[in-house]
Amino acid sequence: MIKKVNFIDFGLIDYKEAWDKQEVLFKESIDLKIAKRKEETDLDPTNHLIFCEHPHVYTLGKSGSEQNLLISEAVLIQKKATYYKINRGGDITYHGPGQLVAYPILDLEQFFTDIHKYMRFLEEAVIQTLKVFNITAGRVAGLTGVWIDENGDNPRKICALGVKSSRWVTMHGLALNVNPDLNYFNNIVPCGITDKAVTSMSAELGKAISLEAVKPVLQEKIAEVFEFSY
Known part of the structure; x- marks a missing residue:
């Protein structure tokens, strides 16, 4: 049976506000699973896919090092940037205008109980999205995310991943560089990796690409890979 996922587009939203909204949906799903296990309900959690x-x-993720933030608090203020230590896996990353962020809040027991497979499925959805825009991408062995020229002399990261899961419910997700600065x-030292560059769809294509052009494609590819409807 094809699963149903509730799609939400927050648009441009403060990171902490989006994180708080995620936490509410995440807790609702976990509470419902606990209630079902106690036979207090027969309902399954609602699945969500958030874009913003x-x-x-x-x-900075739980396994990251603060030393990978290379600027002071004063410079953060000057650059109109904020900084949060958060509860996902992974190291430090950047989010900003021109980057498409996807937060799937999925009950993996309705799909498959394998976090490694979950991460690879997210990567595959991004790889297939980039293919639509004539960008060839892949994976680097031992590293998460999606890369350009992954086996060449100049591998560069175009999409970062970082997730949290509890009772097989997921939160956080992926950040695809569409047209950011x-x-x-x-x-920063992105994701703690010192020897590889970062890129974007616009940089690779040599022209501006809008988030609005990419959103429906990524939404469709995530749905195809995970075999759900929205």
Whole structure:
């Protein structure tokens, strides 16, 4: 049976506000699973796919090092950027205007119980999205995310991933660089990786690409890979 997923587009939204909204939906799903296990309900959690865009912000995952933020608090203020330590996996990353962020809040017990497979499915959806725009991308062995020239002399990251799961419910997700200001990545060691560059769809194509052009394609590809409707 094809699963149903509720699609939500927050548009441009403060990172903390979006995080708080995620936490509400995440908790609702977990509470419902606990209630079902106690036979207090026979309902399954609702699945959600959230798209959004954030003002300039740096986020540090649980396994990250604060040393990978290369600027001071004063410079953060000067650059109109914020900084949060958050509860996903991974190291430090940047979100900002021109970057398409996707937060799937899925009950994986309705799909498959394999976090490694979940991460690969998210990557595959991005790879297939980029293919629509004539950008060839792939994976780098041992690293998460989606890369351009992944096996060549100049591998560069176009999409970062970082997730959290509890009781097989997921939150956080992926950030696809569509048309962001890549200079903001110079203020961090992205994902703790020192020897590889960061890129965007616009940089690769040599022309501006809008988020509105990419959103329906990524939405469709995530739905295809996970075999759900919305």
